[in-house]
Amino acid sequence: MTTYYTKDHEWIRVEGDTGTVGITTYAAGQLGDVVYVELPETGAKLARGDDFAVVESVKAASDVYAPVSGSVLEVNSALSDAPETVNAAAEGGAWFVRVKLADAAELSGLMDEAAYAAFCEGL
Amino acid sequence: MRYLPLTCEDRASMLATIGAKSADDFYADVPQSARLKTKIAGLPDHQGELAVERYMTKLAAKNRSASSGPFFVGAGAYKHHVPATVDMIIQRSEFLTTYTPYQPEIAQGTLQTLFEFQTQVAALTAMDVANASMYDGSTACAEAAVMAARVTKRKKVILSGGLHPHYAAATRLLCEAQGLTVVQLTVAIDGEGELARSVDGETACVIGQSPNVFGTVSDLSGVAKSAHDKGALLVSVFTEAVSLGLVTPPGEMGADIAAGEGQSIGNGLNFGGPYVGLFACREKLVRQMPGRLCGETVDADGKRGFVLTLSTREQHIRRDKATSNICTNSGLCALAFTSHMTLLGGKGLKQLAELNHEAACELADALGALKGVEMLTPRFFNEFAIRTPVDAEAVLAMLDEAGVVGGVRASRLFPGDHMGDVILVAATECTTAEDIAAYAAALKEII
Numbered sequence: 001m002t003t004y005y006t007k008d009h010e011w012i013r014v015e016g017d018t019g020t021v022g023i024t025t026y027a028a029g030q031l032g033d034v035v036y037v038e039l040p041e042t043g044a045k046l047a048r049g050d051d052f053a054v055v056e057s058v059k060a061a062s063d064v065y066a067p068v069s070g071s072v073l074e075v076n077s078a079l080s081d082a083p084e085t086v087n088a089a090a091e092g093g094a095w096f097v098r099v100k101l102a103d104a105a106e107l108s109g110l111m112d113e114a115a116y117a118a119f120c121e122g123l
Numbered sequence: 124m125r126y127l128p129l130t131c132e133d134r135a136s137m138l139a140t141i142g143a144k145s146a147d148d149f150y151a152d153v154p155q156s157a158r159l160k161t162k163i164a165g166l167p168d169h170q171g172e173l174a175v176e177r178y179m180t181k182l183a184a185k186n187r188s189a190s191s192g193p194f195f196v197g198a199g200a201y202k203h204h205v206p207a208t209v210d211m212i213i214q215r216s217e218f219l220t221t222y223t224p225y226q227p228e229i230a231q232g233t234l235q236t237l238f239e240f241q242t243q244v245a246a247l248t249a250m251d252v253a254n255a256s257m258y259d260g261s262t263a264c265a266e267a268a269v270m271a272a273r274v275t276k277r278k279k280v281i282l283s284g285g286l287h288p289h290y291a292a293a294t295r296l297l298c299e300a301q302g303l304t305v306v307q308l309t310v311a312i313d314g315e316g317e318l319a320r321s322v323d324g325e326t327a328c329v330i331g332q333s334p335n336v337f338g339t340v341s342d343l344s345g346v347a348k349s350a351h352d353k354g355a356l357l358v359s360v361f362t363e364a365v366s367l368g369l370v371t372p373p374g375e376m377g378a379d380i381a382a383g384e385g386q387s388i389g390n391g392l393n394f395g396g397p398y399v400g401l402f403a404c405r406e407k408l409v410r411q412m413p414g415r416l417c418g419e420t421v422d423a424d425g426k427r428g429f430v431l432t433l434s435t436r437e438q439h440i441r442r443d444k445a446t447s448n449i450c451t452n453s454g455l456c457a458l459a460f461t462s463h464m465t466l467l468g469g470k471g472l473k474q475l476a477e478l479n480h481e482a483a484c485e486l487a488d489a490l491g492a493l494k495g496v497e498m499l500t501p502r503f504f505n506e507f508a509i510r511t512p513v514d515a516e517a518v519l520a521m522l523d524e525a526g527v528v529g530g531v532r533a534s535r536l537f538p539g540d541h542m543g544d545v546i547l548v549a550a551t552e553c554t555t556a557e558d559i560a561a562y563a564a565a566l567k568e569i570i
Contacts, residue, residue, distance in 0.1 A: 036410065036435075041276070061435035063444075 003091075004067065004107055005116035011091055012067045014107065020095045023055060023064060026120050028090040031057040037079040037086065039096060044072045046099060048106055053096050055086065068106040070099035187528065189392055193558035195486070197506040197549025198336060198531040199260070199287050199362045200395065201387045204553055205463065209389050212462045213455055227431045233454070234429035238417040240461040246469075247367045248359075248381035249374025250403035254414035256452040257400025260362055260384025261293035264330065266402065266413045266447055267358040267382040268294050271328030272303050273411045273446070274356060274379075279304045279325045283318050284311035285335030287362055288536045294330065303327070310540050312508060313501050315341040319349035326355040328380070333370065334363060336536065337499065337547065338506035340370050347377025356380060364388050364401065365551075366504040368476025373403075380404045389463030390456050399456035410436065413447025475552060479505040482550035482559075489563040490548070495570045499545065506549035508533060512570050515546045525565035 003013045009027035012019040028034065038054040046052050051063035052072075075097050079085060085094040101107075111119060129137075134146075143149065150158075170178070189202045196202070213219060217232055227234060237255040244253035257263040268280045280298050282291050282305060295305045308317050318329040329350050333341040347357040359373030361383035373381035385399040386392075404412055410433070418432030438445035467475060483505040490509055491498045500507035511518050515532040522529035533545035550559070 038410070056435045061441055 003113060004110035005113065005119075006065065006067045006110055007119065008065045010064060010067045012107075012110070013095075014101070014104075017101045017104065018073065018098060019068060019070065019101055020098050021067060022095040023086065023090055024116070025090040028086050028094075031055065031062065031086075032059045033057055034083045034086040037083045037096070039075040039077070039079065040072050042072050042075055046070055046072065056083075064096060066099075067110060068099070069102040071102070072097050073100050074098040189528070190553075193527045193554075193561045195530045195548045195550065195554070195558075195562060196528055197338075197363070197551075198536065198547045199289060199384065200392055200398075201363055201365070201505075201549060201551055202392060202553050203365065203387050203551050205389060205391055205459070206466060208466060209459050209462045213459050218458055219455070228429070231429055234417045234431070236458050236461050237415070237452075237454070238419055238429050239465070240457045241417060243461060243464045244385075244401045245403050247364065247372065247464075247472075248378075248383075248401070248403045249372035250378070250381050251374075251406035252409050252412070252416075253401065253403035254412055254416050254452075256385070256454070256457040257382075257402050257414055257449060258453055259386075259396065259398040259400045260360070260382065261287070261290040261400075262297075262449075263382035263384075263400030263402045264290040264358070264360050265294040265297040266400075266449070267360075267380040268298050268305075268328060268330060269301055269303065270380060270404075270408070270411050270413060270446065271356040271358060272298075272301070274408055275327045275354060277325055277327035277355070278302065279306065279323075280327055281306045281318060281321050281329045282308060283329070283331045283335070284308040284314045285337060285339060285341075286330055286332045286360060287336040290332070290360060290362075310537055310542075312337040312499050313339050313341070315339070315343060316345060318343075318346045322346075322350050322353050322355050324353050326350070326353060328356040328358050330358040330360060332360040332362070333376075334361065334366055334504045334506070336362070337508040337533075338503040338549075339500050340366075340502045340504055342371065343373075343376040343378065347379075351377070358382060363505060365472070365476050365479055368472040368474075369480060370504060379408060385456070385460045388467075389459035389461070397453055397456055399453040399460055409433065411446055412436065414449050415452055476504075478552040479550065482552065482554040483507065485556070486548065486550045486554065486559050486562070489559050490566060493563065493567050493570065496566070505551060506547060508545050508547050510544050511546060511566075513544070515542075515544050518566070518569055519546065521569045522562070522565050525561075525568070527562050527565050529562060529566070 001015050003011055005011050009024045010021055011024050012021045034055055034057045036056040040052045046066040048066055048069045050066045052066050053064040055062055055064055076095050194202055241253040241255060280303055298305045315331045318331050322329050331343050331346055333343060343359055350357045356379040358380045359378035364385050364387045381403045383401045385401045416433050417429055420428055420430050422428045434440055436446040438448055487507060490496050495512035497510040499510055519529050519532055530546045530548040533542035533547055
């Protein structure tokens with residue numbers, strides 16, 4: 001199980017050909033209190049870089065981009081009723097979607113935990 | 124706002140500063156081919172104030188005011204009584220001069236009236252939540268269609284044969300620009316139920332109207348059920364808001380979005396505009412709703428206050444992904460609506476609706492009793508369609524000579540649909556027994 005990060009502050013935790021996607025603790029902190037999460041439908045096809053979800057806080061509404069291509073296996077519908085989970089457990093319980101990876105090679109373009117930490121440090 | 128005229132010296136100094144010889148230099152980039160070579164024929168040179176006033180007065184005298192005699196025009200715009208109080212309230216400078224302010228919370232009075240407006244519209248339509256208004260009924264209808272497409276992620280919109288053609292045109296324009304397919308059902312006086320048979324698994328929404336453009340009142344519950352069975356939404360449209368005092372409101376028929384015209388309450392005919400669009404939906408759809416939304420809250424001291432809420436749907440935050448490009452609503456018309464509705468109350472609205480229906484029944488009896496006049500609308504609120512034995516355009520022209528504005532010929536709204544002998548006729552609380560007698564007498568002479 002390996003976790004990768006994007007410059008748009010998404011994380012993806014990969015097990016076999018399945019990835020779990022969410023936004024990072026850093027992103028959730030920058031957004032402030034999250035009040036709404038709009039998720040895609042199960043079965044939706046995502047291309048890398050697609051905006052597939054929207055996260056809305058009291059300050060802003062931001063798109064969430066697909067770190068890799070794939071199809072949506074499951075969405076975390078619990079976020080609709082409890083969007084504040086994103087602030088409490090951004091990289092845990094507040095995952096957005098599980099996707100079936102279309103091309104595992106795409107992962108090589110992402111950052112690992114240390115690289116992402118350094119990236120955030122420089123912001 | 125003060126008017127600050129410029130002197131010739133001011134102009135010369137401004138031109139010198141930017142290095143232009145005259146104001147004509149500003150248009151140097153407009154290609155010669157796009158410029159007028161000569162004066163516009165028939166357009167006179169500028170005139171003095173007195174001459175202009177004389178000329179305009181003469182022009183204005185050609186208008187016939189809706190209040191100046193028997194008047195039976197409806198079909199989307201209705202002549203209702205507007206109490207003097209409404210004008211008095213909307214002309215208060217605190218209200219009259221406020222656009223939706225850029226720091227909206229500074230104008231608590233404006234926000235409070237918009238909040239009350241939303242509350243009234245939600246109650247009137249029996250929906251959960253209403254926005255702070257749209258431009259008019261037709262754009263509200265169009266926005267409902269594209270909202271349904273966002274909600275369902277589908278691309279087909281079906282319009283009933285009784286939807287006002289202006290609403291249909293506005294809806295087609297907005298939908299087709301967004302890549303949606305619009306299916307228009309055949310024009311029908313009593314055909315809203317056809318929507319139930321047309322809806323399929325690709326349909327984002329069906330749009331029905333009650334009372335429809337021919338005045339027919341329909342129960343859309345069956346349409347709602349069929350739409351929901353296929354995963355589509357029902358948009359329930361109305362052009363006559365007063366009807367909601369008597370007929371079953373959209374929410375009680377299972378509509379997901381209600382869209383209509385609010386001109387009838389508190390607003391005059393205004394030569395066709397500005398009007399005020401009413402827009403309401405189910406609470407679970409509110410994130411996809413267009414337009415501004417005012418909310419009630421408490422301030423730091425626990426006192427009641429009003430704010431704009433769910434603004435992240437709007438274009439100043441969401442830019443191109445906003446739920447709509449509408450940012451300024453019809454605030455003043457909405458205020459007039461709310462002022463009148465507050466005066467009426469629920470009971471008053473019902474009584475007003477009853478007066479309208481009674482006047483229309485008397486009119487229908489009087490016209491229907493004439494030999495050769497056929498009543499086409501099976502169930503109506505305050506307007507209906509009649510067939511005359513003579514061409515409707517000729518009938519209306521002759522009625523006009525007799526001082527009666529007899530309605531709208533259907534062929535104006537539906538050219539090419541064989542409606543040359545059909546007239547849409549409306550009555551309101553302003554219609555008197557004398558007006559009705561004058562109409563019947565004049566029509567009897569003509570046919």
